[in-house]
Amino acid sequence: MSQQRPQALLALADGTLFYGSSIGAAGHTVGEVVFNTALTGYQEILTDPSYCRQIVTLTYPHIGNVGVNREDAESNGVFAAGLIIRDLPLRASNFRMEETLDAYLERTGTVAIADIDTRKLTRILREKGAQPGCIMAGEIDPVKAVELARSFGSMAGQDLxxxxxxxxxxxxxxxxxxxxxxxxxxxxxxxxxxxxxxxxxxxxxxxxxxxxxxxxxxxxxxxxxxxxxxxxxxxxxxxxxxxxxxxxxxxxxxxxxxxxxxxxxxxxxxxxxxxxxxxxxxxxxxxxxxxxxxxxxxxxxxxxxxxxxxxxxxxxxxxxxxxxxxxxxxxxxxxxxxxxxxxxxxxxxxxxxxxxxxxxxxxxxxxxxxxxxxxxxx
Missing domain, CATH: 3.40.50.880 (Class I glutamine amidotransferase (GATase) domain)
Structure with a gap:
């Protein structure tokens, strides 16, 4: 993705930092960072209420190729706390597309990061387990991001x-x-x-x-x-x-x-x-x-x-x-x-x-x- 975008940061609770590009709303979000191995269906994943308070890492490298549309939503909005991908294609194309993924993320207020090594991140999550994380987009503060990630706690005990x-x-x-x-x-x-x-x-x-x-x-x-x-x-x-x-x-x-x-x-x-x-x-x-x-x-x-x-x-x-x-x-x-x-x-x-x-x-x-x-x- 060669288009110039605002800087973004992913911080894990263990202190690991990933610098990338913002492809959604400005600001920050926190949640449990998990990885999903599906090759398609990013819109269905984002709108699945089961991802409430979770930041989703998509392991497939190219996400956003076919844009988004109203018919493929699995709920009335985005429930994932954030999105992490490797690469957002410069051009999306599909006969059912109504808007691009990045436009959709920005419109729905979803904080998201691209241009990071999702293979490295997935390996960390696989070996250490899912852990809290924070995505900052726009103005970033690494120390604050780690603090926010560590403040999230665990999904255990949460009645969502x-x-x-x-x-x-x-x-x-x-x-x-x-x-x-x-x-x-x-x-x-x-x-x-x-x-x-x-x-x-x-x-x-x-x-x-x-x-x-x-x-x-x-x-x-x-x-x-x-x-x-x-x-x-x-x-x-x-x-x-x-x-x-x-x-x-x-x-x-x-x-x-x-x-x-x-x-x-x-x-x-x-x-x-x-x-x-x-x-x-x-x-x-x-x-x-x-x-x-x-x-x-x-x-x-x-x-x-x-x-x-x-x-x-x-x-x-x-x-x-x-x-x-x-x-x-x-x-x-x-x-x-x-x-x-x-x-x-x-x-x-x-x-x-x-x-x-x-x-x-x-x-x-x-x-x-x-x-x-x-x-x-x-």
Whole structure:
């Protein structure tokens, strides 16, 4: 990137400094620095609420080639605390592009840095683990930047689901995107699903709507009693940011749904919350899983699936009670990727079956949820 841009600085809590160029808003931002290995989907990543209070490093060197557009957003705004890339191309081109990545970052007030050695940064994060960091853009102060990074603390103990959640219930009718047609609108439905918004991605809701679900999205802290008044055929537990253990309000609600034997399907944070509600425990990972190329095995049929991942916490397998079986396992590190209750129609997946970005190898879990509701209604 030869275009002259304001100077920027990335400071890690361990004192490591990276000097580069600002490609977004002026000012500073702090958060947990993580790395994502996806080659595409930077807009979907930036707008994923699961990245709340995290600064995302994209390991692929060229980011911004196709610009951004309104249709690919996974929420109503940018939730990532900041963005770190190697190179911003001088020219972006795509028939769906509405603005360039740097213009988008500046317009949304997102602090971002380019022209740094992201391979070196990724190696630091891989060996030392995800750590707090600070990006300064425009006027920079290395000493102050390190101080700000160290003041951030840890993601452990942070209840962020209620921070990013919607404030009022709403209906969702948008279906999946199709080339030349865009997003269709749902006109008929077979099942009423109440979806808990812990930071839900739009493509999850689209895929449920595509399968004939009437969707009522409710805030993270909605009591189970209010959900039951809506007479749902099933309950969906969404993805989201932060530590699942402080979300006692959600865990309490899920226990009620399990007692009622309602079909329950959880993704990402929802997976961890289901594990906690079932009696298990969770823990923070060293640097988590963030990418669109993670191999996972379905333990029921032994298939290997390539999945999209974005999580920094995990369900601890040794803590799971006897009525919870592991259904999927990461082939990178052996961690739990899916669980199912043996005595309840409840199951979950740690990765992202909806992808966006990423492959759709695990999309069949949405169909499994539909089947669970069909069987429950008989």
């Amino acid at each position: 689901a209620k921070v990013v959640s919607c404030k009022q219930p709403f209906a969702w009718t948008m279906r999946e995107w199709q080339l030349g047609m865009g997003h269709a609108t749902q006109t008929d439905s077979r099942f009423h699903v109440v979806a808990y918004d812990f930071g839900v991605k739009h493509n999850i809701l689209r895929m449920l709507a595509e399968r004939g679900c009437k969707l009522t999205v409710v805030p993270a802290q909605t009591p189970a009693e209010e959900v039951l008044k809506l007479n749902p055929d099933g309950v969906f537990l969404s993805n989201g940011p932060g530590d699942p253990e402080p979300c006692d309000y959600a865990i309490a609600a899920i226990k009620v749904f399990l007692d009622k034997k309602l079909p329950v399907f959880g993704i990402c944070l929802g997976h961890q919350l289901l594990a906690l509600a079932a009696g298990g425990k969770t823990s923070k990972m060293k640097f988590g899983h963030h990418g669109a190329n993670h191999p996972v095995q379905d333990l029921d049929d032994r298939r290997v699936l390539i999945t999209s991942q974005n999580h920094g916490f995990q369900a601890d397998e040794t803590s799971l009670p006897a009525n919870v079986r592991v259904t999927h396992r990461s082939l990178f590190d052996g961690t739990v990727q899916g669980i199912a209750l043996t005595d309840r129609p409840a199951f979950s997946f740690q990765g992202h079956p909806e992808a966006s970005p990423g492959p759709h190898d695990v999309a069949y879990l949405f169909d499994r949820f539909i089947t669970a509701m069909e069987q429950h209604g008989r």
